[in-house]
Amino acid sequence: MNKWEENVRKVVPYVPGEQPKDTNVIKLNTNENPYPPAPEVREILDSFDESRMRLYPAPNADVLVDSIAEHYGVDSSQIFVGVGSDDVLSIAFLTLFNSDKPILFPDITYSFYDVWADVYGIPYKTVPLRSDFTINADDYKCENGGVVIANPNAPTGVFADVLVIEDIIRANPDSVVIVDEAYIDFGGETCLPLIDKYENLLVVRTYSKSRSMAGMRIGYAMGSRKLIGYMNDVKFSINSYTMNTVTQLCGAASMKNDSYFRESVNKIIATRERSKKRLAELGFKMTDSMTNFIFASPQKKSAEYVFNELKKRRIFVRYWNKPIICDYLRITVGTDAEMDTLFTALEEILNG
C-alpha cells in the first residue's frame, strides 16, 4: 500500500439489488412500482425549455417543497428534500447523530443504516426484533445517541402501530428519532401528525416506491422547523444544488395528482393481498406485509434454492444469505400478470 493510501477512508460499500441489463426479465427484486408515474410528468418533459439547463436549479427546490407542504398540510419550513431517501437519511445521520453514544436500530432492517453509521464514524447498536419480527418499544428505552425505525420495516414488511412508535419517541426526548416511512403509502398508518408534538421526530419518505419515480431520485423528510433547519445547514455545506431543475418539476407534478397516486397504490395493495393468498396456497410462511413487497419463506424447498431456480427462469427476487432471514425471499409486488408468471414458476419449482 502506498503512503497516500493510509489517509484514505476505507469502507465496505453497500451492494444494491441486481439491476439486470436485460429488459426481458420479471424484476421483483428492488421494490419498484410496476406502474408508470403520473401522466403530468410526461408533460413536464415535453414542455421543459432545455435552455433553462444552463442556469443553476433553485437551491431550496421551492416548487417541489411547496407541493409536498401543500399535500400534507405542513409548513414548507418543515420539509427537507434530497436525491432519494438515501440522500435524506444519509444527511440526517451525519447531522443528527453527532454524539459518542450508540444509535439504536433493529437487527433486521434496511441494510443501509449500519453502512451510513460506518462511513460517518457513528457508534451503533442493533436491537433484536421479536421472533415474529415485531418491535418491542421497551428495547429502545435506554441511553442512546439516536433511534432509527423503518415503519413498515424492510425486508420484513411488518408494520408497527403508531402507539408503539410514539412510545419510543416519548421515551427518547434527548435524542432524535427517525421514522423511515418509505413504504407507508401501501397500508400502514403514518406517524406524521406527531411531528407537531415532538420536535425531535423526523419522518422520511420517498418517491421511489408509491410514486413510481425511483429513476428520478427524490426523497423527503418532515419534522420540526428546527430539525429541518439543522439538516439544511449541513446539506448546504456539502452541495447547495443537489436536485436538478427537471426533477424538481417532475416531483411537484406527481405530488399534485392525488387520484392517480391513490389508484396506482390501490392496485398494488389488491395484487399484494391476492398474492399473499396464492403464496399461502403454495405453502409459503409469511408476514402480514403492509408494503409493496412480500417477505415469504418457502417451506418445501430452501429459499436459496427457490431464488436460484427463479433466476434461471428470468424472474428476479431478493435473497440474503444472512442469519435469521436466510429462509425468506423478498418478493416485490408487480402487476397481476407478472405475479401469475411467478406463481406458475413457483408451482413448478416447489412441486416439480
Place this chain on the structure above:
Amino acid sequence: MNKWEENVRKVVPYVPGEQPKDTNVIKLNTNENPYPPAPEVREILDSFDESRMRLYPAPNADVLVDSIAEHYGVDSSQIFVGVGSDDVLSIAFLTLFNSDKPILFPDITYSFYDVWADVYGIPYKTVPLRSDFTINADDYKCENGGVVIANPNAPTGVFADVLVIEDIIRANPDSVVIVDEAYIDFGGETCLPLIDKYENLLVVRTYSKSRSMAGMRIGYAMGSRKLIGYMNDVKFSINSYTMNTVTQLCGAASMKNDSYFRESVNKIIATRERSKKRLAELGFKMTDSMTNFIFASPQKKSAEYVFNELKKRRIFVRYWNKPIICDYLRITVGTDAEMDTLFTALEEILNG
C-alpha cells in the same frame, strides 16, 4: 437549547450566489453559460420513455461514464461521476482526506473547500497566494494531509502552468492532490495526462460551466483506478443511486457533440477577450482570466458601490466583502449583448 440538540452537527452553511426569481435581469453572478446545451439534450427529453422512471437508474451511470471515458481516451474505471462537481469534491474530501494532518489550499480560492473541511472535521491550513494571485509551488512542499488547487483559480481567474501543478504533485507523493478544473475548457491547459503518471492525482470537472448544464447537476473526476475505486466505495456507502436516469442520458448526449461544445466555448472566449479590453478602457484593473468570468477591480469607485449600483439596474455580478478581494468584482462572461448592456451601465456608474 434542548438536550437532543447537543448531538447535532452544527455548521455555518455556504451561501450560494443570489438566484433572482425575476427573469428580467442580467445574471452575471454565478458563472453560468449564456448559451443552451447541445441540441441532442432536447432529443433525450423528447424520446425518454417516462415509464422508465419507475425503475432505479443504473447505479454506476455507465452510459455517462463511458461517454466521458471515450471523449478523453481514458478507461471507464478511471472516471467518477457525481451530482455536480460539488458532490464529486465533497466525496473526494470525505474519502481521501482522512488523516490528522492539515490539508492545504490557497487563501483565495473556491469558498467551498473550507466548508467541506469543517463539515467532515478535516484539519486545514490556507496558503496565501502571491500579491498577483499566482500560486507559489514551494508553499505546498511541507507535511500535509492533502492538497487542493483550483486551476484556473476562482474567483481570480488566474491559470497556473501545468509545470507548477506537476511541481506540487511531485513534491507530495504521500498525499492526494486534487486539481479542480471547473474552468479549464475556457483557455487553460489541463493536467489530465498526469493521471497516468501519478496515482495520487485527482482531476475534477463539471458540466455546469462549459457544457451549459448547471441545472442538471453533473460533475466528474478522473484519476487512477485505485483512487476512483476508493471514492466509489464511499459513494456507494452513502447513496447507490445518485444520478437520475434522465440526467445520465442528457450528460452522455452532451459529451458526444464536441463541435457544438467547442463553438459555444469559443464564443465565450471571444466575448471575454473583448470584454477585458472594454473594462480596461473603463479603468478596471484585472487578472488575465482563463475562465468564463473576469475578476476586475474598478479604480474610480469602490467595488461594493459598483456592485450595488449594477444591482439597482438589474445587473447581478458577484462581490465579496472580504480581505484581499474586496476591491474586486467577479463578472461572468455573458452574451455580447449582455456585456454591452453591462458596459453602458458601468460608464454611467463610473463617470456619472
